[in-house]
Amino acid sequence: MKKILALLLAATMSLGLFACKGNEAETPEETPGGETKTLTGTGEGYGGEVKVTVTMEGDTIKEVVAEGPNETEGIGTPALEQLPAKFVEANSWEVDVIAGATWTSNGLIYAMKNALDPTANPWPMAEEEEEEGNVEASDVFFGFGVANMPRKGPGADDKEVQVWSINQVLAGALFDGDGKILHLLVDQVEIASPNYDGAGMPHISGWPGQTGYNIDENHDENVDGVTENTEDLFLKEVSEWMTKRQRGSDYKMGMSTWEEQMDSYQKLFTGKTVEEIEEWFTKYTSDLNGRPLKDGSDKPEDKAKYDALTADEKAMLADVTSGATMSLNDGHGNIVEAIKLAYENREGLEITEAESRGFGVSFMPRVGPGKDDQDVQVYSFNQVFASTLFDKDGKIVSLHVDQMEVATPNYDGDGMPHFSGWPGQGGYNYDENHDEKVDGKTEDTEENFFSEIQGWKTKRERGSDYKMGMSTWEQQMDAYEELFIGKTVDEIEDWFEKYTSDLNGRPLKDGSDKPEDKAKYDALSAEDKAMLADVTSGATMSLNDGHGDLIAAIRASYENRITINLSVK
Structure with a gap:
């Protein structure tokens, strides 16, 4: 689809239709190379909106200026620095993302598409409608499982006080009579000590009356003080807990959100038995971190495991990792175990x-x-x-x-x-x-x-x-x-x-x-x-x-x- 859109875009540009479809900022005098126009576009970066200003001469992209004042320094900023030249070189929005800056890269690519063809790529982005499912079976069973995992980490704060967390994976699944998953829903609760620096992380500072705990209140990786462990704080903290799905678009991780990545795994596992999921996990994920294998790993164990796969298996994994790269079993929680527990707890439904x-x-x-x-x-x-x-x-x-x-x-x-x-x-x-x-x-x-x-x-x-x-x-x-x-x-x-x-x-x-x-x-x-x-x-x-x-x-x-x-x- 991406290549088709690129060809259509090139065709409209060559027919002289591009200028009337863009977001025009100004129209200077014509030059020998054709009419010059300045177009603007907007996309969603990691920290908020990112924008591009595109200078066109006829059907040629002459200059791109990218802005993203809220993108993370050293993580999102490489995309702001490197992609404009790539857009000019390719004379298109169709370029590869910058490694390690996937989210910002995708935001800038959409901003280019918005600038060049706002009708097909509007801003704000049109919300995608949920595709309606269609599930049929002769026998249906439902199971629910919770996998609890304690974690030491990640790391310690700037005062060398340990960060701790508790992860609970919640899996609800519909199974057919053969144990194959008809529909899967997974969510997760992650609760950390308040010195964890991630914004939006649910906290518990301990029980009222206990020694308070270091807190990084503004999430800048610097401790701001120690919590006062009162009943009021305890009641407030627990009342504000949210699951990872409830955190929604605010819970970003690498290429997308936790919710979007989990949706990709749910789609992958539908039609499989729990045993088949466990076999898939053993064969196609890293023994070091539980993430799907990818080409080019610098870890010898992962490289050897990936290189042993067939071409078809590598192609399948490339498709998987285009939607999800997070771990299925690490310190953040054991997703596979929760699905297994759901199967073990299943009961027949008379519906x-x-x-x-x-x-x-x-x-x-x-x-x-x-x-x-x-x-x-x-x-x-x-x-x-x-x-x-x-x-x-x-x-x-x-x-x-x-x-x-x-x-x-x-x-x-x-x-x-x-x-x-x-x-x-x-x-x-x-x-x-x-x-x-x-x-x-x-x-x-x-x-x-x-x-x-x-x-x-x-x-x-x-x-x-x-x-x-x-x-x-x-x-x-x-x-x-x-x-x-x-x-x-x-x-x-x-x-x-x-x-x-x-x-x-x-x-x-x-x-x-x-x-x-x-x-x-x-x-x-x-x-x-x-x-x-x-x-x-x-x-x-x-x-x-x-x-x-x-x-x-x-x-x-x-x-x-x-x-x-x-x-x-």
């Missing part, structure tokens, strides 16, 4: 069709529950994950909700995932045998940090061990999922507003000793009360309290939905 599917996450910090026997506060954070299939009217045809609750280690519940803070913060009170009495403090070591994160489990993974009142969390969540099938998200929100307590988000029940709940329940019809009795026979836990906002996650899954046109025959 006939679905127009769209969505995935949503909600984050909630919590002060509590309560304190330990030494009067030290318990804290926790909750992540709710909702994977949903919708029909053409926006009604839910399938719903899968899971949750990760992580607490300070003085929480006395058996099986609760723990986080003691970052290494170097002194550890936290620990109730090791869950008898409501503190046994000491956790070891303030790298080993303990790694052990804790690697042991995290979702509430579904905790299964029958996670009992709450009448049944398990999993059983109660299953009851809610069944209740919400056939409803739109608006109807679920209306149901929640009408039939749950304004105090704790639990379904109303007869006989409450809370006046507000009693009044709300008594105002219901006999039919409403009968429905609620049926609901509370299977689920009484809250749909929105300090343990997490299930409704918000379902709403987010609807707002993030994409068309798949699933048909089960």
Whole structure:
């Protein structure tokens, strides 16, 4: 397509049509070589808009001046310096990108296209419409998996204080009866110590009361101070967490965004089994960093592995790396493992069709529950994950909700995932045998940090061990999922507003000793009360309290939905 556009552009220039199609800035007097015009164009660089000013003499590009005041020095600026001469030499926008400055290069190439043919290449750029999927199968299974990975790094700050991070890869997949992926959605949560210098990175500074942590507030690789570990800061940090998809175009990495690269991998893996994905990963990615192999590597191991491939395999890899070069398994997270877990957790779906599917996450910090026997506060954070299939009217045809609750280690519940803070913060009170009495403090070591994160489990993974009142969390969540099938998200929100307590988000029940709940329940019809009795026979836990906002996650899954046109025959 790129070559065809170039030929069409050359043809229009030779026919004398180019000047009327460009963004004209001025029209000086004619010269012997033909009419001289100055055209301007705009594209999207890494730091913002980049612009070109193009001087044309007839159909010849005589001069190009590039501007990008917000491009990163030494990374984006080489493209600003080198591409103008290449445009002049090629007499076209069709040039190779500058190595290491892919994003800025692509922005300048688009700016040239905008200058030369703004009709076909408008600015602002026209948003690409999502291509509608078309998925058919005789049997459909859904699985969801979370792969948790602790990381030491990247590096240390300018004060030689270590940077730490936690990576959680979230994978939801539809499989056919043969285990082949029909549709795949992957997202990721990356949380770092606040001395990580990347803009937009979700932070946690440790638990309130712990030693504060170095913070690089303006992301200039220089520490600005130490966080004041208060409850207000803790609540603010967790409330502002976002997944990598939620970070969207702000999360740029090399050639594109994390989201765009992940979309490329999802497309690549569709139609494969998990075993085939693992085989692909073993054969076609670096054993050093988990990235797809590329020609010209300066690492002997990667070069030898790449050179052993066939010409067809190298061509396939070139196609892959045109859309994605990020690692599938490194310190940033194990994407392959999350997909494998999704397969292992799969369950059959009794549906006939679905127009769209969505995935949503909600984050909630919590002060509590309560304190330990030494009067030290318990804290926790909750992540709710909702994977949903919708029909053409926006009604839910399938719903899968899971949750990760992580607490300070003085929480006395058996099986609760723990986080003691970052290494170097002194550890936290620990109730090791869950008898409501503190046994000491956790070891303030790298080993303990790694052990804790690697042991995290979702509430579904905790299964029958996670009992709450009448049944398990999993059983109660299953009851809610069944209740919400056939409803739109608006109807679920209306149901929640009408039939749950304004105090704790639990379904109303007869006989409450809370006046507000009693009044709300008594105002219901006999039919409403009968429905609620049926609901509370299977689920009484809250749909929105300090343990997490299930409704918000379902709403987010609807707002993030994409068309798949699933048909089960």
